[in-house]
Amino acid sequence: MALEHAILVSLLEQPGSGYELARRFDRSIGRFWTATHQQIYRVLRRMEADGWISAEEVAQDGRPDKKVYSAAGPGRAALAGWLREPVEPETVRHELAVKIRAAAFDDPAALISEVERHREGHAALLARYLHGERRDFPDPAALDARQQLQHVVLRGGVEYERMTLAWLDDVLATLHRLAADRTGD
Amino acid sequence: MALEHAILVSLLEQPGSGYELARRFDRSIGRFWTATHQQIYRVLRRMEADGWISAEEVAQDGRPDKKVYSAAGPGRAALAGWLREPVEPETVRHELAVKIRAAAFDDPAALISEVERHREGHAALLARYLHGERRDFPDPAALDARQQLQHVVLRGGVEYERMTLAWLDDVLATLHRLAADRTGD
DNA sequence: CTTGCCTATGCAACTCGTTGCATAGCAGGA
């Protein structure tokens, strides 16, 4: 389980409340590790009980109080230990790929609009990544260690989206060809 | 949940026992939808109870009996219905990406051997994909619809591995540069 | 002949992750 470690990294980069963490997961980190607010609150409570993080109640005006968490010593130590353990290979749950093979037993043309919608989503995400890259890393030569590591992860996201877009185009071409073959004879 | 649909597709392509399905998931399908034998047996029983698939006891000599499942009419209908529902975007759980950002709070050089091991795994998988492609799709011009769809999914796997290898090289270069900067001053 | 491995199925217990709902104050628009 790496959710607790993902949260630790996020808190080390910037302390925050459960709610703020949930919003960060929706944006940057969430693309390679998803989590809902429920999971985050549960894990935060457990980590606080274990002494990995410390909490501070912060009163706000015009909105409810919040509990701001920071990574504590034991949390840092746990993260360092985890870094030295072997990495699990990443897991992908690619529902669309299952559907593409399933289309062989139905009408392949019925998938075209779905694939196109998917493609739009990836194109939008790529645009967002590239926008974030220009904003946060305008001068790649002048980055500290932390920023360089954040940047290389972001480049991975960019390349993933580019690869996926090209593949979806390949899928669409295949589906169109199959549809033409069907009506053609 | 798409596990039942992934199993249906696999059974439509070729009937088989729970054990055989588990081995198929370890190989081809498992790269974009993982499942253990426990999940598979549980889902098979549920699908049989729902009439989606039918089972046949097969006695074997020299080894235990097995139950061979085939997709039945209601299963085909359920698959066709699922195909028309909206696709969820694929989810990635990329532990290595979390670790790379975590390395900013520890020694980045400690990650190098891990990333290299990861790289070897992806290189081996790419080789296996390319080998399978030469074996199963030697003449792309002479494929029926089902094979064309299987092939385009395989091409997605190939492109994913190529992209990942290139990115891991990028990560390694970044880690080496950071390690050199550290010892350099 | 015993030990370990492979086929083949399954139970029990657990953790992870999701969904729906609840609370509670404040802000802004119809």
Add this chain to the structure above:
DNA sequence: TCCTGCTATGCAACGAGTTGCATAGGCAAG
């Protein structure tokens, strides 16, 4: 005024997924 929406946290219940173990026969190597 009422309704919607945002911040902020949480409970309860469920479903998905993992881990450890059990059974049971046959095969091959030592």
